[in-house]
Amino acid sequence: MFRFLLKRLALTLPTFLALMLVTFLMIRLVPGDPIEVRRGERGITPERLEQLRHEMGLDQPVLKQFLDYVWGILNGDFGVSIVSRTPILDEFIKLFPATLELTICAMTFAIALGIPAGVYAATRRGGVADQTLMGLALTGYSMPIFWWGLLLILVMSNTLGLTPVSGRIDLIKYYFQPVTGFMLIDSVLSGQKGAFLDAVRHLILPMIVLGTVPLAVIARMTRSSMLEILGEDYVRTARAKGLSAARVVGVHALRNALIPVVTVIGLQTGTLLAGAVLTETIFSWPGVGKWLIESIGRRDYPALQGGIMLISTMVILVNLAVDLLYGLINPRICHGG
Amino acid sequence: MAVESVAAPPPSELLAFWRAFRENRGAVIGLSIVVFIALVAIFADFIAPHDPIEQFRDFTKRPPAWTEKGDWQFLLGTDALGRDMLSRLIHGARVSLFIGLMVMLVSIVVGVALGLSAAWFGGLYDVAVLRVMDLIMSIPSLVLAILIMAILSPSLTNTIIAVTVVYLPRYVRLVRASALAELSKDYVTAAKVAGVGPFRLMMRTVLPNCMAPLIVQAALGVSDAILEAAGLGFLGLGAQPPTPEWGSMLADSRDLIVSHPHVMAFPGLAILITVVAINLMGDGLRDALDPKLKRS
Numbered sequence: 001m002f003r004f005l006l007k008r009l010a011l012t013l014p015t016f017l018a019l020m021l022v023t024f025l026m027i028r029l030v031p032g033d034p035i036e037v038r039r040g041e042r043g044i045t046p047e048r049l050e051q052l053r054h055e056m057g058l059d060q061p062v063l064k065q066f067l068d069y070v071w072g073i074l075n076g077d078f079g080v081s082i083v084s085r086t087p088i089l090d091e092f093i094k095l096f097p098a099t100l101e102l103t104i105c106a107m108t109f110a111i112a113l114g115i116p117a118g119v120y121a122a123t124r125r126g127g128v129a130d131q132t133l134m135g136l137a138l139t140g141y142s143m144p145i146f147w148w149g150l151l152l153i154l155v156m157s158n159t160l161g162l163t164p165v166s167g168r169i170d171l172i173k174y175y176f177q178p179v180t181g182f183m184l185i186d187s188v189l190s191g192q193k194g195a196f197l198d199a200v201r202h203l204i205l206p207m208i209v210l211g212t213v214p215l216a217v218i219a220r221m222t223r224s225s226m227l228e229i230l231g232e233d234y235v236r237t238a239r240a241k242g243l244s245a246a247r248v249v250g251v252h253a254l255r256n257a258l259i260p261v262v263t264v265i266g267l268q269t270g271t272l273l274a275g276a277v278l279t280e281t282i283f284s285w286p287g288v289g290k291w292l293i294e295s296i297g298r299r300d301y302p303a304l305q306g307g308i309m310l311i312s313t314m315v316i317l318v319n320l321a322v323d324l325l326y327g328l329i330n331p332r333i334c335h336g337g
Numbered sequence: 338m339a340v341e342s343v344a345a346p347p348p349s350e351l352l353a354f355w356r357a358f359r360e361n362r363g364a365v366i367g368l369s370i371v372v373f374i375a376l377v378a379i380f381a382d383f384i385a386p387h388d389p390i391e392q393f394r395d396f397t398k399r400p401p402a403w404t405e406k407g408d409w410q411f412l413l414g415t416d417a418l419g420r421d422m423l424s425r426l427i428h429g430a431r432v433s434l435f436i437g438l439m440v441m442l443v444s445i446v447v448g449v450a451l452g453l454s455a456a457w458f459g460g461l462y463d464v465a466v467l468r469v470m471d472l473i474m475s476i477p478s479l480v481l482a483i484l485i486m487a488i489l490s491p492s493l494t495n496t497i498i499a500v501t502v503v504y505l506p507r508y509v510r511l512v513r514a515s516a517l518a519e520l521s522k523d524y525v526t527a528a529k530v531a532g533v534g535p536f537r538l539m540m541r542t543v544l545p546n547c548m549a550p551l552i553v554q555a556a557l558g559v560s561d562a563i564l565e566a567a568g569l570g571f572l573g574l575g576a577q578p579p580t581p582e583w584g585s586m587l588a589d590s591r592d593l594i595v596s597h598p599h600v601m602a603f604p605g606l607a608i609l610i611t612v613v614a615i616n617l618m619g620d621g622l623r624d625a626l627d628p629k630l631k632r633s
Contacts (some may be wrong), residue, residue: 015468015475018468019472019475019476020474022476026484026488027370029488030488031490080624115544138613138617139613142560142609142613142616144564144571144587144608144612145588146571146605147604147609150590150591150601151585151592151602151605153594154598154601158594158595175410196361260459271478275477275479277479278479281572292480293483293572296486296487296574297573301487308476308480311477311480312475312480313474315475316475317473323458334410
């Protein structure tokens with residue numbers, strides 16, 4: 001296990017290094033004057049320009065600049081936003097819990113519905129229920145989620161008036177200092193009446209929208225994995241022993257069918273973390289995805305650079321964790337690989 | 338009628354494929370819809386009742402024709418600037434399919450070149466190609482596309498470039514893996530012994546045997562590319578106005594959701610139908626071409 005861990009870590013390092021190279025090059029490739037791109041100042045005097053160039057190390061050799069950049073990142077310096085003049089790491093840490101909360105809820109939603117739907121479809125193979133569920137899964141898988149979000153807003157919020165349109169909580173009614181950054185927990189901690197319910201009402205639509213694609217993927221994966229396992233000899237043995245259908249499906253088959261599903265869940269979590277960009281934009285959810293898009297609009301390239309670096313780092317770490325977890329569930333992997 | 342004792346000649350590959358494909362009802366429906374959309378895209382200039390960017394200032398925000406305030410001149414109504422929705426949707430099919438097909442073509446060409454060369458040369462070159470592909474995959478697709486669009490300015494061509502880069506690793510890894518599997522087989526050794534040069538060996542001997550999964554990936558890749566491009570368009574980073582692109586049409590409709598839901602409904606429906614149809618077709622292709630991958 002330890003060797004497997006080291007090996008996976010060793011594989012991650014070059015990726016991480018290359019990621020730093022890409023983000024380093026990215027800000028150099030942006031068309032326009034480098035000082036303007038990085039500081040957002042325009043029409044400055046040549047002396048000031050020279051001074052800024054020196055301050056930012058732009059008069060150094062490129063390799064030295066890159067090493068400085070890497071050193072900065074290793075020390076937690078991801079640059080400073082042009083617009084807010086605050087360190088990008090601080091902004092990210094402030095916004096990340098919102099994205100994480102949304103991602104976790106969306107994934108929970110997808111797993112809670114996807115696995116039972118997949119199992120049910122597999123046991124009713126070829127029947128009406130199977131065909132309906134798989135048709136729905138195909139639709140969900142093909143859904144342009146930004147449209148799905150607008151559609152849900154139209155029906156749930158504007159027509160039925162059930163859910164709010166944007167944000168994480170009603171800021172006029174409820175105000176409290178964030179403790180954990182997770183609105184569901186903070187609203188309970190605040191002790192204000194109705195705050196938690198309001199937070200849930202805000203969360204529900206973004207959760208459904210972000211969870212739709214993984215829900216469809218998990219349902220399809222569970223179904224095909226389940227069908228494969230149901231044909232195995234040990235399942236037939238279990239049936240022959242006279243075990244109830246529920247026990248055969250729920251215990252003998254499901255446990256083994258879940259192994260590939262776990263991989264898919266892991267892969268999807270990484271995608272979700274960043275896929276939140278569209279969902280957050282539609283629902284004005286104050287997370288890192290919306291912040292990233294706004295940074296483009298404001299031409300805040302340092303924020304974009306730092307943000308992409310941080311989000312990708314998160315995804316790399318999640319994927320690493322999934323791999324390790326997978327090695328624990330399925331010991332064959334770490335010995336074979 | 339006498340029983341024919343002579344065995345029928347084996348059906349041609351194409352015919353065998355079509356028979357397998359035809360069994361899947363969903364795939365045939367998907368294929369018909371794709372063909373229909375493709376025809377609409379090709380003949381957009383003749384089918385569309387109006388110019389997609391012409392603004393009828395006296396007819397802004399008209400609802401569809403069958404509703405009370407509708408106008409039969411504009412079958413699906415008009416948008417905020419008085420442009421005919423139907424004409425924009427028809428021309429949008431052209432934009433979306435063009436993006437999807439271009440991404441697919443470039444990905445196949447580059448993917449085959451990189452994948453085959455990595456499998457053939459191996460060693461450091463192989464490792465380098467794989468590392469770069471891993472890097473691309475470690476950055477979430479939409480974030481990477483956003484990064485590329487931030488460097489190149491938003492436009493239709495740059496959308497194609499960004500989406501291609503994002504989905505390239507799938508093709509490269511697929512081609513490399515299948516080529517590696519084929520390279521160890523006897524018929525390749527035989528060809529080598531017969532003195533076939535490396536280029537001919539890879540292109541004529543190995544590549545045709547890697548085609549089945551590649552075709553499936555390419556078909557499904559078109560739908561992914563269309564979705565991704567529409568997402569970029571929705572964020573304002575794709576094709577720029579007044580290009581009638583489905584994603585950016587949706588973005589324009591956001592202020593009108595409540596008052597004029599039809600402006601929002603149709604472009605999204607168009608994306609959904611196109612992507613579902615292509616995915617249905619892709620699933621059918623997979624079942625017909627590659628029985629090993631068959632989804633039971």
